[in-house]
């Protein structure tokens with residue numbers, strides 16, 4: 589029984605088909621089981637994975653970011669498993685008044701305990717595409733899928749425009765550019781909708797993962813970000829500027845860079861903006877400078893996956 593379950597990847601067949609309560613569910617179950625077996629035969633070979641993994645490692649090492657296109661079947665399965673979570677997120681987002689929404693409110697967290705199907709599909713996709721192997725080689729230890737976060741951004745989000753609440757707003761060419769204060773080592777953002785220039789594409793300053801930093805500078809920046817000292821409200825700015833000069837560091841630095849300065853020009857020149865169709869996966873080292881979800885038109889729907897070392 590267990591061998592059969594492994595062969596057909598039983599856990600990756602959606603729960604409503606596994607129950608096999610109707611003839612259409614039985615047909616659906618057989619179809620899903622067959623496609624699981626075929627997919628393993630066609631795309632699961634170790635050699636293919638090793639090549640793909642090596643390409644991911646090399647690109648992460650040189651650029652800090654790597655983009656791949658996921659296999660259609662794997663992508664469709666993920667979309668199906670994520671649909672109920674996205675529906676719920678859409679309704680909680682809808683309860684917020686237009687605008688005035690922080691970035692975090694655009695994101696939900698899937699739980700491994702409650703969303704086993706989604707975790708299984710994402711894990712299978714990351715494994716078969718060689719991404720987990722590639723990330724493990726990049727990090728130098730075994731990488732695992734830690735979190736899956738469904739995310740919807742639309743043009744009513746203004747976290748990137750309403751930066752200084754007490755000042756008249758003016759566009760900042762490096763608005764919201766940051767590196768992550770904490771969390772996993774690598775993120776993988778799966779585009780669930782087509783993303784053009786106005787749909788909040790993700791962008792990354794190529795090579796910025798190699799900007800020298802020490803444990804101490806990391807610690808100072810993360811502490812300021814976590815404690816709110818690097819916020820953009822007047823009181824936060826006053827707290828920040830009251831710090832000794834050596835402690836005036838933050839991960840969320842993009843909002844502080846003046847337009848038309850040399851550093852703004854260099855950052856913008858290094859930025860790779862990823863416009864791509866649904867099904868593309870953007871894998872990046874979170875310590876490089878990045879931003880995204882700044883939607884001008886329509887919406888952008890993604891799954892943000894955190895990859896790192898974790899205990900299950």
Ligand SMILES: O=C(O)CCC(=O)C(=O)O
Pocket residue numbers: 768775777789790791878879880881892
């Ligand atoms: O949603 C995006 O494209 C950007 C996400 C981001 O900056 C992050 O997860 O740290």
